[in-house]
Amino acid sequence: MAGEGTFTARVWPTHVGVQDTFGVEPWKYPDYHRAQIMWDECDGQIVGRTAQAVLVPPGEFTHLAFAHHPTSGLLMAVNQLHHPFRFYEEGQIMLHGIVEEDFTVNPAPR
Numbered sequence: 796m797a798g799e800g801t802f803t804a805r806v807w808p809t810h811v812g813v814q815d816t817f818g819v820e821p822w823k824y825p826d827y828h829r830a831q832i833m834w835d836e837c838d839g840q841i842v843g844r845t846a847q848a849v850l851v852p853p854g855e856f857t858h859l860a861f862a863h864h865p866t867s868g869l870l871m872a873v874n875q876l877h878h879p880f881r882f883y884e885e886g887q888i889m890l891h892g893i894v895e896e897d898f899t900v901n902p903a904p905r
Contacts, residue, residue, distance in 0.1 A: 807832075807834060807841070807843075807895075807898075808832060808861035808862060808863060808871045808872070808898055809831060809832055809862070809863050809864070810829040810830065810831055810832060810861070810862045810863070810864065810865050811829055811830055811832055811845060811849065811859055811860065811861050811862070811890060811893070812827075812828075812829035812830070812849055812859070812860045812862070813849060813851060813856035813858065813859060813860060813880065813888065814856065814857065814858040814859075814860050814873060815854055815855060815856055815857065815858075816855065816857050816879075818858070818873070820860055821851060821852050821854065821856075824850075824851070824852035826850045826852075826885070827849075827850055827851060827852065828849070828850060828865060828866075829849065829860070829862060829865050829866070830845035830846060830847050830848060830849045830888075830889075830890070831845065831846040831847065831865070832844070832845060832846070832890075832893060833845070833846045840894065841894070841895070842892060842893065842894055843890075843892075843893035843894075844889075844890060844891045844892070844893065845888075845889055845890045845891075845893075848887035848888060848889050849887065849888040849889075849890075850885070850886075850887055851880070851882055851885070851886050851887070851888060852882070852885055853882050853883055853884050853885065853886075854881075854882060855879050855880070855881045855882075856876075856879060856880045856881075856882075856888075857875060857876055857879040858873050858874060858875050858876060859873070859874050859876065859890075859897070859898075860872075860873050861873070861874070861897075861898040871898065872898040872899065874897055874898060874899070
């Protein structure tokens with residue numbers, strides 16, 4: 796029958812932040828915010844980058860937190876970094892080359 800079918804869509808995250816080894820985003824730090832992800836196509840692959848820096852306090856951050864909202868506690872995925880980000884003072888994180896494998900479902904730290 797005409798007009799029948801299945802509609803599917805892949806929803807990609809719109810924001811990325813960081814978590815420490817306890818799975819906590821540094822929301823107590825007044826300047827912390829998740830960065831918006833800008834998506835583009837490069838050589839047939841969708842590749843993202845942060846539109847602005849993720850501002851972080853001093854500390855060690857071991858996971859990237861992907862979300863559909865800049866402040867909601869509901870996360871799409873959490874992915875452990877191969878090497879943690881360590882900051883001895885306030886810092887900035889800019890991400891380039893974000894691909895689908897970076898936000899595949901991965902358990903949050905406990």
